[in-house]
Amino acid sequence: MSPAASPRAAPSSPRIVLRRLSKYFERFTALDRLDLAIGPGEFVVVLGRNGAGKTTLLRVLALLQQPSEGELLFDDRPADKLEPAFRRRLGFVGHETFLYDELTAEENLLFHARLHGLARARERVAEVLAEMGLESRAQSLARTLSRGLKQRLTLARAWLHQPDLLLLDEPATGLDAPTRERMHAWLAGCHRQGRTVVLSSHDLRESLQPATRILLLEDGRLVFDGPNTPDSQRDVQARLQGGRA
């Protein structure tokens, strides 16, 4: 896995601002008055225990869920006022694969390439399959792929249109250790190209390597926001293990 040199190798990632942003599901508060700014080209890791609000935050940023209160701005424009074309700048990997089991790996990617209106869709699909090490499984039905291979195909789907902003919700799920390392190296490559990466995880050790910034969520509240330094890691580790720094 390595982000291939491409015509869109110099992206302009959007500046993201959240102001007093909350998200409720009936009486449950998933996100609680978040104030946050993510600048272009940052690599942010969102940490937190299960149910802390990581997935909701990622889905709100991917425009798949609307905030209940507060504001979400991309380049100073409210998210609900953005044109559909803006979604071209987003790539999202969630808990579900968004794949069609009855289509092959190549057909799944080709479908998404067409939806995104990519020129030379077949060539681009072949490129991405090679980047993710899936060339030999291109003609395999998605339902026959292992969990790890499906996750690589999901990453390929999100990366197909070379988005400026990658939103990844626990992307290492189902990947073995070598593939996880390759994925982190690939993400670091995306980051070096100037893309913004926001990645969620509940595992401190596995996710911090390429990150520049750490966020920690607890019960939907942002309780830590700092650079990825050894001190920050210690603080976050302590909080995740139940104590308070």
Next chain:
Amino acid sequence: MTSDTGRVTLAVFRKDLLAERRTKEVFTAVLLFGFTVSVAFTFAFEPTSAEARKISGGLLWLAFLFAAVLGLNRAFARETSNQALQGLRLIPADLGGIYLGKLASNLLFLLLAEIVLLPPFGVFFDLTLWARPGWLLLILLLGTWGLAALGTMFSAVSANTRMQELMLPLLLLPLTVPVLIAAIESTVILLEGRPMSEAALWLKLLTGFDIVFTLLCWLLFDFVVQE
């Protein structure tokens, strides 16, 4: 309609054709269910009586309707498996194109199944169905388009509910009454060999219904698939 909408429509249509060619789940469900209902009607009514022939238009469309509900229930099942519909919400285009693509594929699958069902139905009820094939195909197209236009929309609505299988008929059946009445009346006029000018009003009603509800569903689809 923008070129983005056209591109998305075509992509969804091609994807559905490919998936259906591989699984045949919608076509097979519609065909088997439609055939079973036709056989049941044959035994429930005396098929050679003049009375039965008069109601055969109604029976034909009831068989199509029940079969269509079954097929349309499957139409969005593909999109809910692995939450693929969420993935479609990430595309950089108006989401109405997804509706148009699904409508086109549903219409094609239902029409194909109906065309296969017609000959046995004609034999069971001793009907001369193909005396005026152009008119028959027009009635089939307009009636099925109406069912598919609303069915595709409500299939998307019910896909997001817990009682998916029950919700579609509850939403669809009351609203398709005008389509059913117009399609049945037109079919009866055709089967009785009366001049098709008598069916003009019904065919205009079907065309109007199809256009209005297709446009309405296309415009509203974006809201339906939102969170």
